[in-house]
Amino acid sequence: MKFRLYRYSPESGEKPHMQDVELDIDPVGKMLLDALLAIKAQDETLSLRRSCREGVCGSDAVNVNGKNRLACITPLGELKEPIEVRPLPGLPVIRDLIVDMEPFYRQYRSIKPWLINDGPEPEVERLQSPEDRALLDGAYECILCACCTTACPSFWWNPDKFVGPAGLLQAYRFIADSRDEATSARLDNVEDPYRLYRCHGIMNCVDACPKGLNPTEAIGRIKSLLVKRRV
Amino acid sequence: MKPATGAHAGTGIWLVQRATAVVLAVALPGLMAHFLLALPVDFSGWQGLFAPLWVRVLLLLTALALALHAWVGVRDIFMDYIHFTGLRLALYLAVIVTLAGSVVWLAAVLWGSA
């Protein structure tokens, strides 16, 4: 199979370039990660992150034929050749397929991603109805892979100011949690022309999320809560 | 890292964008229909179309909504792309003057000609 890989090594002095690679591999039942690792076994200078190889750790997000995906759960057979693999867009490239995720993590941290409840702790669990718990579905499952945020044009333009879809989805995860008491502070945290309102509902994020989550919907819910609070 | 928090702003203007979108969606087809159904042949016929007060009021309202809507849109574009604050503020000013000027001018035309 034919691949076109983005290569960049800061020490080599060469500019980033695309490398054509041929690999003898039977695509049946194989994922893109299998192919990348097979290429790496031939040429160990190819660098990428990987860990769980089953789509739950969020390490190996890359841009494949123009779309952000997790290499480990992208079936090889589905891809059109030559398969073009690039690092995630919109983040500084460290080397080959590895980007600096810090701008993404910083936005995640900025929404205070932890449960806030200053009430006295009961001796047993805090109760939560299955219906209230269901509100967290579609939000808590995020694996912080950054597929969504790096597909979002608003984040490309304002990575330091716009929280981005992943961060906003997590903001919503805590707003929606019946056990969290800081809803209004959380709404204050995002109510901002840049932090929240850079989102123009382009929905790239929804299309990109490998876990099938819907950040746009969560962002919409945050907006309606803000409107409700206002009127 | 600076503690991130919101500026407590943005919701109002976002609402304005939504509200003006609704106004435009209702008013524009109405006005279009009014003009198209009675396509005038000459200038006086054309003038006649603007005679009823409701037409003029609606037209002005639509223009106002359009200006506001455009303002939010243009502001968004500037916020996305223009990160140099001085330049951005100057551009804001230019757009505001142009949009507000247009609306005032339209009002003057509508009522001046009657």
Add this chain to the structure above:
Amino acid sequence: MNTRRFDALIVGGGGAGLRAALQLARSDYKVAVVSKVFPTRSHTVSAQGGITAALANVDDDRWEWHMYDTVKGGDWLGDQDAIEFMCREAASAVYELEHMGLPFSRLDNGKIYQRPFGGQSKHFGGDQATRTCAAADRTGHALLHTLYQQNIQHRTQFFDEYFALDLLRDADGYCLGVTAMSIETGEPLLIEARTTLLATGGAGRVFWNSSNAMINTGDGLGMVLRAGLPLQDMEFWQFHPTGIAGVGCLITEGVRGEGGYLLNKHGERFMERYAPHAKDLAGRDVVARAIAIEIAEGRGCGPRGDYVDIKLDHLGEKTIAEKLPGIRDLAIRFAGVDPAEKPIPVAPTAHYMMGGIPTNLYGQVVAPARFGPEEPVPGLYAVGECACVSVHGANRLGGNSLLDLIVFGRAAGKHMLEYLRDNPYPRSLPGNAAEASLARLQRWDQAGSERVAAISDDLRRLMQTHAGVFRTDAVLREGLEKLNELEGRLAHAGLQDTSRVFNTARIEALELENLMGVARATLVSAISRTESRGAHTREDFPARDDEHWLKHTLYSRAGDQVDAKPVRLKPLTVESIRPKERVY
């Protein structure tokens, strides 16, 4: 060389490391966490089924029953004081996670959802119990993210994508931190700390077919071996009965807990033959052996007869969507079947390392020394899959690992605080403390004829063939021979890529060195244990032999020596659970 100093250092950002770090971060001491991957990419994220605690939310339960099941599940090799401690603390540790925000699934009455798992019983071996607390089938993900979130709140200092190389110790044996390397820049770094905790997780990647993440390479074990300290019970590896055939990804025991069951090619529910009472929810070693036998005797499914089926379509779309959404995803992606319609092909896969770095109840690493067989190594702790307290004995029960992480993570964190109070002054680091470690790093700048990737592949195949579900003396010894050869080849290995920045080839070479140590410890310990117990099945010694082998093995690298250490049969407060035959 760059040096950073902290009061406490945690090596590993999985569930165990983060739970311990949190305990320390809540105090005034300075704590740092070093992790070779961003913490939420740690293997804990993959845990599916849940965490055990006798909360009795669904059905009667008591921690004593949990303790009984754990002792029996471990085939009496677990230390009963540690097991009592873990089962007693389980409920409070789980409630604490809930208070931190872990999004557990819920019962109609608002309490934490619990599901039945293998090896769980009421009344000391009676009916099936329902003890595993779950957040759908993503419990590990929910747990790891929650702990990470708490740590950011408490401002733990993170060294993400730093690779720990070796322990730093002084002449008196005190552990004073580690040498590490920034993966991003390739720069070495000394991290000095008055107390250090290893939480580097498992080493399942030593096998070809494994449910483990690719980062599970036993680095902490390698560090301990190089420091001249022993490893305990390394012959005990759990093969999970249900990995997706040919891939290894896990199908949680929760599937059987929710009512799924195994079928051979005749459509027979064969577990009824092997475990008439508990059937598909017998201990993992029992189920894994049963599958291996079905396959070996020609009753496997598929064109090559190399797997069995796990059926769950009868549970209905709704249960599957609510309780096992992640499993459905995995099955569709990796096996190409929708479990709501068709059974999933499964086979045993290497899953969990019961052995590891020997510790006591407080997570202190212990080793034979002047004053006794179990003397704490001052300043050094270990928790989680890399450690061996030992609560899992010869076979771990499902859901007990996550529990192990948080119970002993918390206990170790607390004890480290005491240690810091008792040892308020940093000891000085000997000038040459980092020398050997840096030499090891530099060794990989030299060229060589052998390739790391090829040796790694051969190692995994070797272990799969020679240290798998069924073992004999001859097979194990042959494996050891081959391992010697591989070690010879490793000495001649070199890298094509000697760059600094994010050189993952160098990391893989360093990981391979650690895996080699793990493989050797496993083979040598397995040869020495001439009985079958729990997950260690010797065809040449098919019976359990309590007279000679009711004891732990301690492997040391010097001379490939295996020593024995008694099993602590005496719990802290309750009656001892006497060894008896283990039937399900």
